[in-house]
Structures are given as C-alpha cells and as structure tokens.
Amino acid sequence: MPDSVDPDDLLTRLGWDDRWAAMLGPTALRPARVTRVDRGLYGVLGAAGPDRHGLGPNLLEAAAHDPLDGPCVGDWVTLRDWPDDRVTIDAVLPRRTVLVRAQVGGTSHEQALAANVTTTAVVAGLDQQPSMTKLERLIALAWESGAAPVVLLTKADLARDADDVAADLMSVAPGIEVICCSVLDGRGIERVRELAAAGTVALVGSSGAGKSTLINELVGADVLATRDIRSDGRGRHTSVRRELVLLPSGGCLVDTPGLRGVGLSDTGEGLAATFADVEALIAQCRFTDCAHETEPDCAVRAALDDGRLDVRRYESWQKLQREVAWMARRKDARLRADELKRWKRRTKDQRSARHR
Ligand SMILES: Nc1nc2c(ncn2[C@@H]2O[C@H](COP(=O)(O)OP(=O)(O)OP(=O)(O)O)[C@@H](O)[C@H]2O)c(=O)[nH]1
Numbered sequence: 001m002p003d004s005v006d007p008d009d010l011l012t013r014l015g016w017d018d019r020w021a022a023m024l025g026p027t028a029l030r031p032a033r034v035t036r037v038d039r040g041l042y043g044v045l046g047a048a049g050p051d052r053h054g055l056g057p058n059l060l061e062a063a064a065h066d067p068l069d070g071p072c073v074g075d076w077v078t079l080r081d082w083p084d085d086r087v088t089i090d091a092v093l094p095r096r097t098v099l100v101r102a103q104v105g106g107t108s109h110e111q112a113l114a115a116n117v118t119t120t121a122v123v124a125g126l127d128q129q130p131s132m133t134k135l136e137r138l139i140a141l142a143w144e145s146g147a148a149p150v151v152l153l154t155k156a157d158l159a160r161d162a163d164d165v166a167a168d169l170m171s172v173a174p175g176i177e178v179i180c181c182s183v184l185d186g187r188g189i190e191r192v193r194e195l196a197a198a199g200t201v202a203l204v205g206s207s208g209a210g211k212s213t214l215i216n217e218l219v220g221a222d223v224l225a226t227r228d229i230r231s232d233g234r235g236r237h238t239s240v241r242r243e244l245v246l247l248p249s250g251g252c253l254v255d256t257p258g259l260r261g262v263g264l265s266d267t268g269e270g271l272a273a274t275f276a277d278v279e280a281l282i283a284q285c286r287f288t289d290c291a292h293e294t295e296p297d298c299a300v301r302a303a304l305d306d307g308r309l310d311v312r313r314y315e316s317w318q319k320l321q322r323e324v325a326w327m328a329r330r331k332d333a334r335l336r337a338d339e340l341k342r343w344k345r346r347t348k349d350q351r352s353a354r355h356r
C-alpha cells in the first residue's frame with residue numbers, strides 16, 4: 001500500500017461499517033474482504049493491503065460439506081494469524097445479500113457468485129435486440145440476491161432506439177431502473193458510478209455484454225496502480241475479471257462470469273418478484289389451484305385475451321415456473337440421498353462400535 005492510504009480508510013472504502021464491526025465484536029482476528037476466488041486460494045483486501053490466503057481448518061470442513069458456506073467474492077472474512085506466521089481465513093461473516101446461481105447440469109448444489117452486494121446490475125448490449133426472456137431470468141436471479149436489481153443497457157451508441165427499448169423494458173420489469181449507457185458517448189456512466197459509490201454493484205449478464213469494458217471505464221488508473229504494489233510483483237497486469245475492484249470514485253464493482261445458463265433457486269421468490277403482475281392475476285383466479293387453461297373465472301386467461309398480459313411474458317413465466325419446480329424436486333432428491341448416506345454411516349459406526 002502506498003503510504004498515503006490510511007488502512008482504516010481502506011476498510012471503509014471497501015464497505016466496512018459499524019454494523020460489520022459490531023458483528024465482529026472485540027477480537028484479535030482481522031477483517032478483510034474477498035476480492036477473488038482462485039482454486040482454494042482467496043484474494044483478500046484488508047487494512048494490510050491485498051494478500052492471498054487459504055481456508056482455516058473449520059472453514060475448510062464447512063466448505064467441503066456445503067460449497068455455499070465457503071467464501072465467495074464480496075464476503076467479509078476474518079483472518080487468523082498463527083504463531084508460525086501463517087495466516088488463514090477463519091470465518092465468513094453472515095452475508096447481507098448473496099447472488100446465488102443454481103449449478104446448471106450435474107448436481108443441484110448452488111454456487112455463490114457474489115456477496116454483500118447492494119445493487120445487482122443485469123447487463124445486456126444494445127448491439128443486438130435484447131432477449132426479454134433472458135433478461136427476466138437474470139432479473140429474477142437479481143431479486144433473489146436481496147440486492148436491488150437494475151438493468152444496464154450497454155453499447156447504447158449502437159442503437160438508434162435505445163430509449164424505446166428502455167421504455168419497453170420498464171413496462172415488463174415493473175419497479176426496476178433501466179439505464180442506457182455507453183463508454184463511447186459516456187451516457188449512463190455517471191449513474192453507474194453513483195450506484196457503486198453507495199456500496200457494491202455486481203454485474204451479471206452474458207459474455208460480450210460489455211461488462212469488462214464498463215469496469216475498465218469506471219476503474220481508471222488508480223486501482224490498477226494499487227494492484228502493482230505487491231512486493232512479489234504478482235497480480236501485475238492480471239486482468240480485473242471475476243473480481244471485486246475498488247473504484248477511485250468510491251464503492252466496489254464485482255464482475256461475475258458470463259452467465260449463459262443461470263439456474264434459479266428453488267424458492268421461487270425471485271420469480272414472484274419479477275412477475276409480480278402475473279402473480280397478482282393468479283391471486284384473482286377463482287380456484288387456488290387454477291391451471292389457467294379452461295377453468296371458469298380465470299384472471300390469467302382473461303388478461304391474455306384482452307391483451308393486458310403479454311403472451312410472451314406469460315410463457316416466460318410458465319417456463320421459469322416449471323424450472324423452479326424441477327429444481328425443488330431435484331433438491332429434495334439430493335437431501336434424501338444425503339440423509340440416507342448419513343444414516344448408513346451412522347449404522348455402520350454403531351455396528352463397528354458393537355464389535356469392538
Ligand atoms: N460501441 C460500443 N461497443 C462496446 C461498448 N462497450 C463494450 N463494447 C464492445 O463490446 C464487446 C464486448 O465487450 P466486453 O466488455 O468484452 O464484454 P463482457 O461482458 O466483459 O464479455 P466477457 O468478457 O466475455 O464476459 C467489445 O468488443 C467491446 O469493445 C460501448 O459502450 N459501445
């Protein structure tokens with residue numbers, strides 16, 4: 001760290017506040033924020049500057065049991081200094097918000113993409129017609145995180161009708177701020193800067209949406225310069241992708257991997273928030289188990305018929321709804337399998353105890 005940087009000030013700039021301090025309480029452990037996750041090693045930034053550490057024994061065990069319990073980018077963690085000068089990550093402070101994606105394919109385990117995010121920005125490029133259905137899925141993911149969602153329409157300089165697209169989006173994404181931005185003509189950039197200054201903004205969106213370009217624009221030279229200070233020279237010239245970066249103008253930005261297939265969680269909460277209009281209609285159907293097909297007094301069919309509800313939007317809701325239901329069933333199956341494994345292990349232990 002350059003001499004000019006006050007360590008406490010650095011923690012504050014990273015988002016450390018009285019609530020975090022109260023949660024930590026009096027302790028010899030040092031707080032730091034996770035900036036990067038790299039195969040068992042975690043980049044952290046704390047009062048002592050940037051460093052990389054592994055997990056302590058307790059956390060290692062917890063993370064092996066459930067990956068969600070291991071640190072992710074944006075987490076506040078505590079660092080333990082051992083007598084032999086080793087430093088390990090001791091614990092993850094309870095997350096205020098967390099952006100989770102269900103693993104697509106394979107197991108039904110979930111993956112934490114970013115924690116303690118204040119705003120989740122769903123990013124799509126205006127170099128092509130944005131897919132509303134894809135955006136709805138990402139907005140649902142954003143709602144689930146607990147952080148306020150916004151939509152960032154990048155490359156606005158390439159679309160003559162940028163404001164029309166934004167207006168369309170606002171009509172299907174009730175209550176969500178839509179920001180048109182461009183690194184070429186500069187529009188919208190200040191608004192993103194403002195959102196970041198209020199905490200931590202996570203960018204989610206598919207590959208090529210313009211996330212790294214936007215980050216580079218906002219990061220400027222200052223932060224890149226602080227990355228060069230490491231005595232061993234590592235971290236120099238590495239890209240800032242998939243990392244939490246401090247903005248010179250205040251606050252943090254988190255890049256997430258290009259999300260091609262994002263699974264929603266099985267709670268359906270994000271979905272309900274994204275499709276509040278559909279949910280409101282469903283509540284008006286005469287039957288609580290209405291399938292919205294041929295039932296009498298179906299509010300959904302009525303709205304589809306008179307155009308109050310867009311067919312595409314309804315179909316998008318149906319598709320995501322089925323997916324969430326499937327996730328829930330799959331998770332149930334996994335929990336049952338886990339339970340069975342534990343039970344078998346227990347009976348085996350009991351049996352070998354009896355034979356001793
Ligand atoms: N015209 C224009 N092009 C842009 C703008 N922002 C980004 N681009 C271009 O869009 C392309 C993709 O941008 P990236 O920033 O690499 O996209 P990304 O979302 O980080 O993609 P991944 O790294 O694959 O996740 C690049 O060729 C950028 O130059 C913009 O505001 N205007």
Ligand SMILES: [Zn+2]
Binds near residue numbers: 292
């Ligand atoms: Zn109905």
